[in-house]
Amino acid sequence: MGRLGPTEIILILVVIILLFGAKKLPDMARSLGKSARILKSEAKAMKSDDQQTVPADPPQAGTGTAAAPEPAPRTIQAAPGDVTSARPVTEPSDTTKR
Numbered sequence: 001m002g003r004l005g006p007t008e009i010i011l012i013l014v015v016i017i018l019l020f021g022a023k024k025l026p027d028m029a030r031s032l033g034k035s036a037r038i039l040k041s042e043a044k045a046m047k048s049d050d051q052q053t054v055p056a057d058p059p060q061a062g063t064g065t066a067a068a069p070e071p072a073p074r075t076i077q078a079a080p081g082d083v084t085s086a087r088p089v090t091e092p093s094d095t096t097k098r
Contacts, residue, residue: 004012020028 017025
C-alpha cells in the first residue's frame with residue numbers, strides 16, 4: 001500500500017461524483033460540517049462541565065439527612081451558525097431498586 005498519487009485521487013473523486021451526483025455533494029458536505037460543529041460544541045460543553053464541577057459543601061453535623069437540592073435542568077446549546085434552537089435534556093435517573 002503506497003501513497004496516493006494525483007491520478008488515484010482524481011479517480012476516487014470521479015467515482016464519488018458518479019456515485020452521489022454533483023447535486024448531492026454540497027448538501028452532504030454541509031451536513032458533515034454541521035455535524036462536526038455540533039460534535040465540537042458538545043465536546044467543549046462536556047469539558048467545561050467537568051471543570052465547573054465543584055464538590056458540594058460537606059454536610060453539617062447534627063442536621064440529619066437533608067434532601068439534596070434538585071439540580072437545574074441542562075440544555076444543549078446550538079452550535080454557532082446552527083438554525084435550530086437549544087433543547088432541554090432529560091438525564092436518566094437511577095431508578096433501580098437494590
